[in-house]
Amino acid sequence: MAADGAYWLGPAEWQAVRLSIQVSFWATAASLPLGIFTAYALARWDFIGKQLLNGLVHLPLILPPVVTGYLLLLTFGRRGPVGEALEQWFGIVLSFRWTGAAVAAAVMAFPLMVRAIRLAIEAVDPKLEQAASTLGASRMWVFLTVTLPLILPGIIAGAILAFAKAMGEFGATITFVSNIPGQTQTIPSAIYAFLQVPGGQEAAGRLVLIAVAIAMLALVLSEFVARRVAKRVAGA
């Protein structure tokens, strides 16, 4: 297939496909714990600044992606305050690396992930959590043994939404980390580049098909897993 594909897509495009998957996967996986935590905090705790946090989480949805990308560039860029600190203290460079693309994708996908997980948490019957606590489980254990398994379908839904969003993310990514083949050129950036010149539609169309195929695969897989999990949870 690789040999076959090599004719159909150039090596640069294959690279974009590989990179897109890598970026989307890590964007989703790495933000999941924070996403779960944030969703839990928003669903179950009352604290000062809750509305602010909620707004902040939604911000990337509200802002045009260019703005988000620009803000990311200003803060996480090599000359941005956070970017500089990250590089100095941890040696982590985000700007113009695939890691930066992952950060951009994660930020853009975060509101979707949090909302899905939050809805799932809000649907958990607190009476079950109470029952667990009377049996000796601390808050943490209640979360791990009762809440978490029960919201698994929601987590899967959130993760798949995030993954899909990350696969399609473009505006923030290209604004933050540019469009460097092999480093930051994901499928959407490549499609964009093709669409900017006459005659690029065909190549763009091929990439669109690839993107759709990957996302569909992930979607079908996640539906399958979610269904099994939901069955387990419903107990049938």
Next chain:
Amino acid sequence: MAADGAYWLGPAEWQAVRLSIQVSFWATAASLPLGIFTAYALARWDFIGKQLLNGLVHLPLILPPVVTGYLLLLTFGRRGPVGEALEQWFGIVLSFRWTGAAVAAAVMAFPLMVRAIRLAIEAVDPKLEQAASTLGASRMWVFLTVTLPLILPGIIAGAILAFAKAMGEFGATITFVSNIPGQTQTIPSAIYAFLQVPGGQEAAGRLVLIAVAIAMLALVLSEFVARRVAKRVAGA
């Protein structure tokens, strides 16, 4: 305030703000019934092509917005098959109108809305629906009197996600209906335009603040409503 604002934002920008709210509101409101229906079908029915429908719904998330916009143009444009039919049969023209912007925003926001509502539907205990049916309620009535009220928090969450997304939508909109002040120039288009010229950041920043303020307001409001609704549903 208008007089004051006139100094701070030009009339064109105020127009963009008004238009953005209009477009986002209608994009959300008009797609809500279809969103609920689709979510219900995906959550509760088994039919051939379900995975396909699911994929289709997620498509705008996966594709770069430019592509979505381009596809919208090809189908809903004046010469597109659907666009032509709409104009001939119903006299509805989408291209270069705010209605088209609303369609673009709705399509882009649809996956978020459907996912949120679907999660809520999946959390409804079918035993309650069964109870309603034994009491004489047909499927339709069960949905209207039991399922719908119980998923209201999910619907609100879905609507607010969609609204926020619609407020931030840019790529598909400008590709589908371009950027005509007073017709299709929403806040994100205006922000984009500002960011394209050196030194435009300040003007863009003002619009960003406005967009954030509006979205925050909607968010806080929706949280408030959702909380009251959730309390009613939980019965406390």
Next chain:
Amino acid sequence: MTIQIAIENRFEDFTLDVAFKAPAGVTVLFGPSGSGKTSVINAVAGLLRPDAGRIVVDDWVLLDTQTKHNLAPHRRRIGYIFQEGRLFPHLNVRQNLLYGRWFAPRDARRESLSRVVEMLGIGPLLERRPAALSGGEKQRVAIGRALLAGPKLILADEPLAALDEARKAEILPYFERLSEEVSVPILYVSHSSSEVARLASTVVALKAGRVVACGPPAEVLGDVAAVGARGTASILRARVVAHHLDGLSELSTAAGALWLPQMDVTEGQTIRVRIAAQDVILSRARPKGLSALNILRGTIMEIRYGDGPGALVVLAMGEDRLIARITRRSVAEMALEPRQTCYAVIKSVAVAPGDVGRGRFTQTAQ
């Protein structure tokens, strides 16, 4: 009004294979936990579609897997009181109660809200939501909701389990009235043999998914195998002769007068009285000077011995049978034998109010 049920269904490791026919009135499903009572009821409600089966109420076919006929639950016009309440959390008590009414035909709205509310003692709760109710309060609302739906058939799955005795005593007559006056057939799950005796026209005893006994309560309740030693009881027909001023009612049976605490039955009517086998004391001679008011004369028909230290002595009293559960030792000491005349001592107050029912005597079904 007859109910015909034949169901086969395989669960993972449980097989339901039940067939019975019950005449009008209250059919009580009786049996240990996990014997399949709720499953049967769910099938009648249309919530469980059995692998094979046929369910007919009167001439109305609810389910016939052979002809692939399967009426949707909402067309079955049932009032289902679930084992676990299932109140609508988003509606307050009043709205829950009235839910079924929206869908009931106008002429089926026999019960008035106020009457049901009063009977169930839930007046102060009408504006509350289910989450703010106690366990028993929820159960009462669930009962009301089913009754107010104007059902053609009532399914009640242990409706009174969460309630105290006093509350039970208030609600039971309602079911009786429904089955008799309004002639709504009732399928009623219960673990309590006194509820069985009081309500049942027919008792269906289930065990491990099968029917082990089916028939009028007098028959099934006398069957130790079906109901267990402690559930054994007999049922006597009695006519209400008079209500006396000291709070007692006088009844006449085939075997003599019975005195019971005053009851709400018109003089002249025939009722039935459950007498638990263990509440009967036997004596060869007519005893004297006892605080027990009721001394009935009968002829020993049969003496049955089981595994334990007890024995069942069946007395014939006219057409009725009275069963006494006494110790083997007593049988021996008193030298009881069939065909002897014998006196049964029954404490008047030992006949629980719940054990006096107005059920008609029905023919054996099946």
Next chain:
Amino acid sequence: MTIQIAIENRFEDFTLDVAFKAPAGVTVLFGPSGSGKTSVINAVAGLLRPDAGRIVVDDWVLLDTQTKHNLAPHRRRIGYIFQEGRLFPHLNVRQNLLYGRWFAPRDARRESLSRVVEMLGIGPLLERRPAALSGGEKQRVAIGRALLAGPKLILADEPLAALDEARKAEILPYFERLSEEVSVPILYVSHSSSEVARLASTVVALKAGRVVACGPPAEVLGDVAAVGARGTASILRARVVAHHLDGLSELSTAAGALWLPQMDVTEGQTIRVRIAAQDVILSRARPKGLSALNILRGTIMEIRYGDGPGALVVLAMGEDRLIARITRRSVAEMALEPRQTCYAVIKSVAVAPGDVGRGRFTQTAQ
């Protein structure tokens, strides 16, 4: 081991104001639906934080609103059997049962899984998920889950309501054993006066959020106001003399011999026997030729009249009291008066197995 509870809490239109002190053993909360039993238990579990109150088990302060001390539920080491099951839907029966064990200190794991499983009869269900269980099966798993958590205090909210008589008879002794041998205090909600008599060291009768009676069962059960006419009973101390071959056990009481169906108690031990007031027949002369084996002699201490046609006759038998509920008419006909000698006829089998308990006699609390 004593439990001290004082709670005040206002709900929307219900006020809970309860204070009592109970010694070791089983404390039964008794009262009509909606009287506040579950609320009290929830406060002890830490699931309801009352407006004001103090809850102390032994010297262990669980809650003291004055000092703002409020132990988190998971530190209270309780085993709570909820009124509505609350099984974990994502865990199978075995995992549900063992859930509390993960968190219990090693030395608290006294009960073995297999023993509890056998007692509850849920062996075949271990791999199933709660959704595939019947109502009674769920309830049994919930009981097992609480017992296996190795709790220092058990809260049981109508744990046996959904079960049949046979099942109840198997599970009840377990609670008895826990409170006696392992000396785990138990707070037990029940509507059944026979459960009360069997288990309770202390009975707390609630009504509309207040304590109307509190004390040893012999006292509270004799109080018609607290338990209602049908719940009235007396409790006799009896020593097991011998188990006879015909399946009867001989007991001696202050007032004579008692014959009961054979029970699983070592000869020589003292047990207590609940005798429902309505199961007692009185006679001025010693009756002869009756199938009833138990005839006890006592002196009439008091005759109480209530609203109905009944009267309570209290007999003194040594230190114990035996209460008989008979009709006013009988009192008149037999011309009963205080200080007369009187014979009480008790059918041996009328003493339900569930009514024989090994509870110690405790001093009045509060």
Next chain:
Amino acid sequence: AAGEVTVFAAASLNNALSAVAEAWTEDTGHIAVLSFAGSSALANQIMQGAPADIFISASVDWMDAVAQAGDLRAGTRQDILGNRLVLIAHGDDASPVTIDATLDLPSMLGDERLAMALVDAVPAGIYGKAALTALGLWDGVAPLVAQSDNVRAALAFVAQNEAPLGIVYATDAAVEENVTIIGTFPADSHPAILYPAAITAHSESPVAAAFLDYLRSDPARAIWQAFGFRVLD
């Protein structure tokens, strides 16, 4: 060893520059990594320290901005390419017009739209607006303009016949089959359309200068012209 140079270039140069870079690699063995995006995005990134060696902008203003920020290597900036602005119409048989002050665009459009790039933001739009203004046509046509975020989208509107007319670069119009160039804007009606290129201040690539030079070499020149660009001397 083969050198590597990272080039940030305006998206509209995509295929032409790709071909040039390929040729360069064939000739020299060095590798050019090309990153295409909007000029504004690229400029901002370079000002934030992006690892670009060469910046080729479609907008003089953005190159100025980068220069002002001190991110260009002094003396390396040069205008390498030029382009023309054309008026296009849908279809392959539209009749040509003369673009001067007498052109009656509003009546040509009827109640339809003139597709352009953002007239205040995107270079093609800015040039177009300037040209129309210079010809005195802007005020009449302004309310009818549909602005896209880039030239390609404007082209797509005309290709789809959503808009009958559009103003785009000659390089874009040449390749699209469904449009006809019906007129070219006089070169003096708008500021010269230039693509400035420069080496960034922090570039450490040893072959950056070589690549910059190669852009104006003969082989490159042929490629640029094949794609419709005018190569400036």
